[in-house]
Amino acid sequence: MADRFAISFHETFSLSRPSLAPILENAKRKGALNRQFFVETSLGTNYQKAMPRYAFRSGLLDKRNHLTVFGRYAADFDPTLDKPATQWLLHYHLAAPHGPTAFWHHLVRKRFLPGNTFTTDDLTADLTGFLSDTAGKAPAPRSIRSTVTIFTGTYLKMDGLRQIGLLEESGSNTYRVPAANSPPLWSVGYALAEYWHAHYGERLTINLDDLTQGDFAAVFLLGEEGLTQLLIQLKQEGMLDLYRIARPYQVVLLQPSLEYALQKMYQM
Structure with a gap:
């Protein structure tokens, strides 16, 4: 199992969608990513x-290098990982609070606020403090700086996740989070089902505030109103129900299947 507090997994490289594509293709063709991939790849x-x-870490492969449900649909319907909805889900899995990359969630949760600006030094201090508090010690400063570079690079490079517009450069070593683009409806639908399963298991009903005022909304850079509007749309689509007569308002998940949302997302 991957160490949730490890930061050296990136080998100094940001996420690259063109480099993930052959991994998807190999895992689809062979049933799992296998050693032959490393012989065949350039x-x-x-x-x-x-x-x-x-x-x-971005949700395409499981711990045994098999395609996940998301990975299988991406391999079939978006093998180059170009669609915005796919890229939003790569971001979601990297930044999910229960995911295998704890520092990613921490940095997104703290800094990715629409209109916010921050510097490389801010991220370096954030990451150092987070690892010291949660893992008991921080890696060497060089490793911290490298990780900050790959984190920002993932959102700034065109072969990464720049297309979904979560981060931009506003000066030397300075970054700005632009006004939030609303994520595609069914990427939120899939993420809701995945998040619900991870945090609430088989529960049928949760408080609306748990979604709109917590980690889930923050990962999508949405405020309470923005997420509520998307949930209303998902209600209209039959994925969930909302009860807003008296507080605490409730959400009922009617379609907990990840495949249900992915079929809608890729318009099967």
Whole structure:
């Protein structure tokens, strides 16, 4: 099992969608990512280490290098990972609070607020403090700086997640979170089902505030009103129900299947 507090998985490379694509193709063709992939691929040695780890941490592969449900649908319907909805889910899995990359969630939760600006030094201090508090010690400053670079690079590079517009440069070593783009409806639908399963298991009903005022909304850079509007749309689509007569308002998940949302997302 991957160490949730490890930061060296990236081998100094940001996430690269063109490098994840052959991993998806190999895992689809072979049933799981296998050793032959590393013989056939043109990826360099460190890339061969980093990109499968990204595939796992971004929700495409499971711990045994098999395609996840999301990975299987992406391989079938978006093998180049170009669609915005797919890229939002790569971001979601990297930043999910229960995911395998704890520091990613911490940095997104703290800094990715629409209109917020911050610097490389801010992220370095955030990451150092987070690892000191949660893992008991922080890695060497060089490793911290490298991780900050790959984190920002993932959202700034065109072969990463720049298309979904979560981060932009506003000066030397300074970044700005632009006004939030509303994520595609069914990427939120899939993420809701995945988040619900991870945090609430088989529960049928939860408080609306648990979603709109907590980690789930924050990962999508949504305020209470923005997420509520998307949930209303998902209600209209039959995925959930909302009870807003008296507080605490309730959400009922009617369609907990990840495949249900993915079929809608890829318009099957």
